[in-house]
Amino acid sequence: MIRPILHRVAQALLVALMVGVLTFALMRSLPGDMAWRVAAGRYGYDITDAAVMEQVRQSLALDQPAALALLSWFGDLLRLDLGVSLISELPVVDEIAHQLGASVTLALTALLLSVLLGPPLGVLAGLRPGGGLDRALFALSITLRALPQFVIGLLLIYGLAIVFGLLPASGHGEAGHVVLPALTLAIGLAAVSCRVARDATVAVTTSGYYRFGETKGLRPLDNFLRHGLRNIAVPIVTYLGVQLVYLIEGVVVVETLFAWPGIGHALVHAILARDVPMIQGTALVMGLMFVLLNAGVDVMCGALDPRRRTS
């Protein structure tokens, strides 16, 4: 149990290092003058001009050497200080604290919905491989996986929000608002996890121990509950770890589409506006969220699979 924790801690450090160096190097090499972007981001196109930009340039101390700026960022990070957004001039931590809640709500709702949708269907299909449900689910899954996330989102909006008026299309603040964006993410996740569940079910039900459970004399339901469920769940939960990448990436696209005031949305904007502290802050938090969720998956795997605890 110590090794996985150490592994995740190392990964978290790696994320911090990578985000720091990468975003810094990239942003420094971006085309155009940073002061322009910052001025533009702050004041908008009607007010920004050369004079405004000059004022911004002086206020930002952008002439600082890159290495020094990077070092000071790491130094600040150690003190849990992510700096001040160049655009809003508010502390990055405050902005992220506000956005992170929204993103986590979205991500976790999506994960929950996907777990409710995908694996149960996959298990049902896997119990009768080659059956009608299996084939239908295969077709559905492969089609859904061929749809880009934003298309799924738009289809859902037009379908559920406009035509049927069931759900609010966009916005934030009420419980109902999370459903569509979360569903958009969840459908993509479920399309894959139902196949994982299906394959796992087939593998388990054709395994020697499942067969042994039957010939031992266990009733099918007993056998499924005692030897099927846990063994099917292990690969599904493990796969959740793989899907987290999709989730985090999806958050970027889906938040933009649904005007969800989360961290992915903030990241895209920060990149466009060249708000280096925000980019580093958001990328760092997203990376750490990824690591943390992965650690959560580890814990769940450990809880499900006693082999992890003993080996």
Add this chain to the structure above:
Amino acid sequence: MIRLSRGQWAGVALLLLLALFALGVPQVVPGDPTRQSLSNALLPPGGPFLFGTDPFGRDMLLRLAAAVRLSLGIALLTTALAGVIGVALGVLAGACGGWVDRALCGVADTLLALPGLLLVLLLVAIAPGRFWPLYLGVSLVLWVEYFRMTRAAALRIAASPAVEASRLLGFGPFYRFRRHYWPELAPITLTVGAFGSATSVMSVAALGFVNVGVRPPTPELGQMMIELMPYYNEAPLILAQPILVVVLLVLALNLIAGGKTQ
């Protein structure tokens, strides 16, 4: 060498059909996919233009064909680049083991610590509208998958008696790669490649969606969708085309990947 299932054949057939469409249309229908004619905007399919026109009066048939060429081209290039690097390093790591393996795994783990889209977004932001950051970014994300799969297989193959036998029988590393590794890696490469291509098609479209992809007027599927999205009520058949094409492309690639999940 690689035996394809029925579904995989269907995927190959579909992909060939799309490629034929992409390459054949310009041969049959003369014209320029970026040529506008505002008086012919949003003509429905079936009229003077077989697939209709977009809001700028550009021929959808030509645009779709060009967009498929672009998507396939990017997909092919990125997967090929990532494939060559990934397989070569994967075999190297798997077959050599030791510090080579540890070093390469370290690099791969580092890249995996961060979601790929983030990497691509940052790279694309360096040179908006250019192709190379797209190629580089997508390849950088894809090669890790090749590497991991190839390495896992190579580890297994390297430990197999067949490879040991080959060595004892006096065969060199190239022979072993050709006769032992490659036949087993080929199907994996195909699967990963098909998945990678699908990922690449999707990523490029998603970047088009956040306006950081290929620059207009070059026809690109994601951007076409966004351009046409507002007309969903007015010209649904036009909007459906790029969506359908993306779905078919990714579907074909997913089918080739064997409907597998990973």
Add this chain to the structure above:
Amino acid sequence: MTAFQRLRFGAAWGLCLAAALITSPDANAAPAAKPDDRALTIVARWELKNADPSVNGYAFTRMEVAETLVDADGNGTPKPGLAEGWEASADGLTWRFRLRTGVTFHDGTTMTADHVVTALNHARAKPGSLSKAPIQAITADKGAVVIRLAEPFSPLLSFLADSASQILAPASYDDKGNVTHVIGTGPYRVAEFKPPQHLVVTRHDSYWGGPASIAKATYLATHRSETRTVMVESGDAQIVFNLDPASVQRLSRNPKLSVQAVPIPRVISVKINAGHPLLSDLRARQALSLAIDRTGIAVGILRQPETAATQLFPPSLGAWHDSGLPPLTQNVERAKALLAEMGWKPGSNGVLEKDGKRLRLTLRTYPDRPELPPVATALADQWRAIGVDVSIAIGHFSDILSGHQDGSLELGLIARSLAVAPDPLGTLMQDFGPKGGDWGAMNWSNPALTEAIDRILRSQQAEESAAAKRAVGAILHQELPTIPVVWYTQTAAVSKTLKGFEIDPFERSYLLSRLRWVE
């Protein structure tokens, strides 16, 4: 886990799924509250950044939280705001503003001249119109505010009407003069301010002009036009601004909505580097202008035929628009002839060549205004028809500004507001001054134009001013330092559950206090 527990788990999981499916629509069930308490949602594309008036002041004046000393009517003519009236000295150097009495800030403080002076001085220190005015001092004098100028400056009133010049309570500022809370005098007060998306306001019951009808309103910034359209279609928002052209038609057919479009003093034009060897010749600029099918763009892309620009100033700018000017029209043959006259000859692919060099240019534009990329695409296509090979670079709008500064810009397609403050004069001084302007002329200047602008600045007489304004229009029309393409219309879709909706052409206010719910 025992099997029984597992079974229970399974049952729970089924229930959860069912519950998710059944309960989620409830979240959207129509609010059962009294009509009076209904909250209004307004969606527009501008994201909120912070409380600084120079950065985000427009959001607070639009939501009627903050007000300015001087207001403007639908034509941009100054009218009393927090100042009841004003007088200028004969030399035009001293302005005295009489303050409205009985005005209270949202924190209950009564507004005094000192408060106003403080607010204006803070505004002067930040980027914005006021910082560009030749102000010597702002002082309080017996309940009035006195502004002393270094030289006569006719657009002062207009500058005071700029949202960046809004009057806030002293408690709004911190020690360094930065605004931390927006405490204004308007009919609405800030209830919640969550950048980048949310601004919630509630009615300020002791507003000097009497309380508004609608109790609560939310401003929601939504970047994508598709999303905005969807929100008004699904009923999540009652008012949506900045519709993309394609949605305008669709939304106008929606029986639950009405769509309004009002011409505003903003114009899409091509900014030209007149110092570029290919573009320094007036004939080249004329040829580019003649090649443009403005009506085609207005109809095909903006879907509003009347927006095709016939000159720089749209008719909404009253005194500046000169109907006597010959309209800008398309004449491809004439354009080709002009280029041929300059010595350009058709080369391969129909692109013109001279001395082995191809006529190739790059047009920069930006996607913040969703119309720009399509217009750029159309322009490139129309220019190609006369043999000019133009490639499009869609990037950040600051690329155009920095391109202006470092001289690398060739062509830029911009959407320029001619009236950041209600009077376009300030904008014109900035854009077409002797050194050109970031958003205007580049490597181009015209002494006659400078002189005409100067005349307007100093003029105290309407007639003299009008003649000078016509001269300005004529010079810009003739010389084409920028090529106007289409004028702007502000579009909005409004739910029919509201009445009294109007678009302010100067985008100063959403006029919330005039709205009421349909009974």
Add this chain to the structure above:
Amino acid sequence: MTVLIEADGLAVDGLDSIVRPTALRVRAGVPFTILGETGSGKSLLAQAIAGTLPDGLAARGRVRINGRDVLGLSHADKRRHLWGRAIAILPQEPWLALDPTARAASQVWEGFTRILNLPRRAAGAATEQALRSLGLDDAARKLPGQLSGGMAQRVAFVAARAGGAPIVIADEPTKGLDATRRDDAVDLLKTGMGTTGGLLVISHDIAVPKRLGGEVAIMLKGRIIESGPVDQVLSNPRHDYTRRLLAADPAAWPEQPTAPVGDRLIEVEGLAKSRGGRTLFRDLSFTLHRGEIIGVVGPSGCGKSSLGDLLLGVIAPDGGTIRRNSSWPALRFQKVWQDPPAAFAPQLTLRTALGDLVRRHGLAWDRVPPLMDRLGLSTALLDRPPGGISGGELQRFSLLRTLLLDPVFLFADEPTSRLDLITQQEIVGLMRGVARETGCGLLLVSHDHALINRVADRVIAIGPQSDLVSPQLPSSNIASSAAS
């Protein structure tokens, strides 16, 4: 004596008839073994009786268990109802049959609660007792992955029988076990049966019926060719196949004369090797001469294979020296593997594989046909992939490819442990012939003492407790202490 299982005209139909109509009787207290080689249909016969035939195969005829006709049972569920209650079906490979994520005790416990419907506490006590009776106290809290093969075998046995079924059907219960463990497993089955239970065992190993006693049936190509009490059938076989089968048992092989000693090939002095922190052997010294056969025995995992690999130079020793006669290049030191299909590139036809080898070393293809002839391989096999021919044939090919290189040393690592008895005898015979005729030194590793005993000139026994046992003992003098 009560007849517990009674089959008449029992046949299994697949694409073609796989098990011909067969009759057998299993009586209480009398173990019954079906003996046969791979593909003889013995497993299918057992599955037909137990009702566990794979999809696509159907049984016909009549099967009575405890006097009840089970094939005719209208509903599959009723058939299932026999499982665990009337018949306990012991899995082939117990380590694959135990749920890897469930602790050993719980896999036994569920039989008591779910099938016998004991209350929780009583089931717990019963589990504890059942495990203790087989010395599995320690195993209770362990996961299958933490159990040794023998322990897994016993846990599976307890789990299968927890439902209280009197009849045990065991399919290849000794597969993959070395001799000692094999005997333990057989004893376990026999004890478990008692005097009233039934026991049906499927095996390819003659040692099983020998130790079990009771009755035996010999199966060949889908039919029982001979059956009866073990003593009678094995001592007085009537069928020619049975006779060959018995003769193929290494114990029955004729003694071979030891070879005259040739040149020194490999000299080993003070050799030591450890793996995973455990010493496999140390201070091992011996000399292998040309034409000599040295046998290596020991329980699985004791380092037999490592010894061979050390001699080949594939792995390096931890201590001591290995001197190979430098007159011959490394290429002429070769190896034959345990699992023939694993030692060939699966996608290549044998013609391609051999062709590659011939080309690589500039040999003439002419040399291949005579060798094939001598190894008893038909040329038709050349165009098949390794997976397309039998294990015995493939093992001959692996011998063939080494012979093309004129080996002076051959390390044969359990070369016949995956093969049937008769094939084993043929392959070992060939190897022996090669060693004697070409003067090739042979290091033969096997877990089968009897086999080594018959073939080797000298024996090295490696044991787990005693770090090193008896180098250079005469073959008649195998240290029996090497058992675990």
